[in-house]
Amino acid sequence: MEATFIAALAGLTSIGAYYFGARTLGLSSARLGAAIGKMLESVGIVLIFLAVNLAIAVAIVLAMRALTGAFVSAYVTDDTVWVGLSLIQGLAFQWWRGLSANPSSEGAG
């Protein structure tokens, strides 16, 4: 029930945003597919940052255990903050790429 409500509400706001964008803001419906592609690209970059962050964290934990003999918990990687930090890194990187490719769009919006 809870999942159905959440999915239905997200679906409704997505449809509402589409009509608002297309009719009120005059956005091109034909460019929606390209926008979704850009969104997937951003998510992909965030996931790459997440994987790299976690892999390096585990490597550092294992190296510290081997070098110092002291116990360092690998559960340092088991924290939701990694997702938030990777999101910030990934989005900044994606915008940097975009603005470097098209400097004239800087500050737009």
Added chain:
Amino acid sequence: MCRLIGLVGVVAFLVTAFSPLANRLNQWTAVPPELEPSDAIVVLGGSISPAGMLSTESLRRTNYGIALYRRGLAPILVLLGGARAGGPTEADVRAEQARLHGVPADAILTEIRAHTTREEAARVKTLLRSRGARTILLVTNAGHLARARPLFERAGFAVHPAPSDTDVQADSPETRLELMRVLAKEFVGWLYYRVAGYI
């Protein structure tokens, strides 16, 4: 390439949050319970806050261990878990809980030095060897048992799995995502132990 990774990520997120996939995977990977009379009940460590608050998982395991003791399935209750940042140890807080629930103090053993599941198996072996304990009821969450059971078997015990979370069902998007995170963590831990040759 980034788009493909993003597509996989978005699909995985939506399927996990809005389908029974996490529960099905949990059932598929879980070690089924074998609640047989044993020489000891061994409750593996979860986590504790520096202020001495047991985590939900730690409390669940502790309560289940106490319940198994009260059902008369073993005469010894072994409680594990160290401390964080100078706070009380998890094992001592659990032992206090057990005493409050009527477990006699002389039936409780604690171990506070083990940091990993592998170390827990080695410490429990030392702790129980002098008492002649050979069969144990091993209490931890079902996903963790896949890694913990072979470690304790290698330590020389006949292990009866006693998963503490058999009646836990993830029934909202958030709890399904949390369950999938736990399953992924346990899979990585199991894989690491396999590659390292611990199990």
